[in-house]
Amino acid sequence: MRLQFNDDEQAIHDAFATFFAKECPTEVVREAAPLGFSRDLWQKLGETGVPIMALPENYGGGGANLRELGIVVGLAGSSIAPVPLVEHAVATRLLARLSETETDLAQYLISDESAIATLALRPISSKDSTANLLPAGAIANTFVALHGNDLIAVTSPPPLISLANTADLPIANREIANSEIANSEIALPDILATATEATFHFSRAVSEWQALTATAICGLGQRALQIGVDYALERQQFDRPIGSFQAVQHGLADAATELEAAYYLCQRALWMLDNEAENAPDTTAPSTTAQTFAAMAFLFTSEAAQRATAASLHYHGGYGYAEEYDIGLYYRRAKGWSLIYGSPAQEYQRLADTLLGPIAVA
């Protein structure tokens, strides 16, 4: 077991820690709102090859595994970077799995190199003709969705305006054209897979999204905690730093503990998904599959990061509530990046069906 970075991983970490520190100070995050997207940052990230780093090499990608991509994703999370890195990586990996060649894949991303792909996280009924609250929906050129029995890819011009939301997420509703409606201006979707093949690929992609998003949220939470610790060391009341008060210390220590667990849950989820992809056996004898573990890590990390950002904001006193302070940016995104997936209560019930068996109908 090696629960620290090897040299390659450390090199990725160091390079991108520098990248995000330089290219994504919180001014960039603020300027990107309310759309929730910085094209400039996305282009710079594109130049580094990160958006395609975890695509297979024979599809023109970097051939990295999810753990390596996760290092960058975690750092993007620390900087609450307004770029759809996770959505794009997951959707393009999915498209690659279902495209025979690099050229087949390229058709979805034709417009230019900075074109964006995304994934609808919830299955859409065949009767519905929109993908609602689509993550990165305001900016993506192509989205993949499970529509009825079909896994489809829709390519259409992005609206470039997002539904106003608490976390400045670039979400939008996107239309799915229907062959029965005449003269639709939008191209018909491509069907990538159907029936069990469709659900198989869809659920794998959702699990990748959960594990990677959890990793981003964990980075977000860790940075928020650090912001709180720095503030607690600096702010003086009663003639001493508020960080010397035990009540404050213990709240921060609890947050640190939960985030520590969250971090390694995320790492393990990514490792299990990498293993699953390579058909490698899991020698640690887990009680669950990689996909279930990804959902567990996602739920745990979402809550840990939300508690950490809330604690950190609270220990700022009134200033935490002021728009000017960065902690509020983290607080809102910890909620938004988590809740966009869906209600946690529903996710717990879905997991219960897997872990405890479904409710048998008498």
Next chain:
Amino acid sequence: MDFSLTSTEQQFRDELREFCSEYVTSEVKELTRNGTLHNWELHRKMADRGWLWGAIPAELGGGGRSPMEMAVFTEELQLAGAPIDAIGNIVLVASVILELGNDFLKSEVVPKLLNGESLASLGYSEPEAGSDVAACRTKAERDGDEWIINGQKMWTTMAHEADFVILLTRTEAPKHRGLTMFIVPFTTPGIEIQPVWTIGTERTNATFYDNVRINDRWRIGEVNKGWQVMLACLKYERGFAGGQYPSVPLIEAAHHHAETHTRPDGTLLIHDSVLREQLVRAMIDVEACRVLAYRTAALAAAGGQFGVEGSMTKLFSSERYQQHCDWFLDMQGPEGLLRWGTPEAPNDGEIEENWRHAPVTTIYGGTSEIQRNNIAEHRLGLPRAR
């Protein structure tokens, strides 16, 4: 990052699973209900397999199982619900003697502990010195080749079964600098052991030392350097203290109960969505404990310091365990109040027993507040609060 086990670690896990399924039976677990969380028969079987020697680091002359093998060892025993407290004490005391003790202690005490003959108790806490253990008052005075010990220890768990106690004493006034550590055989005249019954199933003890005379060769470490020995003791807890998986047998019991008991409307409890969420949350928390335990072991294997990580694991697993105990006792409704031995007690009162045990887990082995102090100071770099 790589979470895979080596083939040696994996084989050890398989061996442990086989052992536990054969020997950690419900009868064995029931025998611990006399209050002593220990079973001699099981203990000797483990000693016969060389597992006690194995738990001692190689550089001290032990079997040198790696930190990861030890993590697997404590994990599997806890998952099976086997008592591990006594093993933890043995490994700790034997390791400290091998690192800091004299030849006499090495030949007189260590083999008895590691061959499964003898147990050892930890004599740190006193009536007036708990979290602030360096406030120890039990006095040791030099008398030629001998020492005379007077005082009282509190919470000397396992003293009534053990042959030895590692005893923290005061030899001079200044706080951390005036402490000296001894290994004391319980057969030494002047020692009295009184039971302290707890609200849990376990029994612990108050131990009294009245002009207890022991030869200087029972001293471990230098005079007035007892605090260094104390730090070594903490180092050799090797993941035993407190445990990381108290919730696992509890969750199994709760799941079993929910699948076999109905709600007033006749449907099974397991169909209750609130309970389903609680079970899933508890299962996720167990995975969190597991990665924290592995992280601590991996750090130890890499030769790193792991004090803060150990604190995090202990804090998290005990705090969540208390929450789980509350959830699952409540699940049982009033029947949950019934204790083992009562025929109507669901699942022979297993959840109720866990619930009574739960409070101590955030107290012993360093309270949650002490763990949080440690994390705040050493991870977050906040000013020392004490």
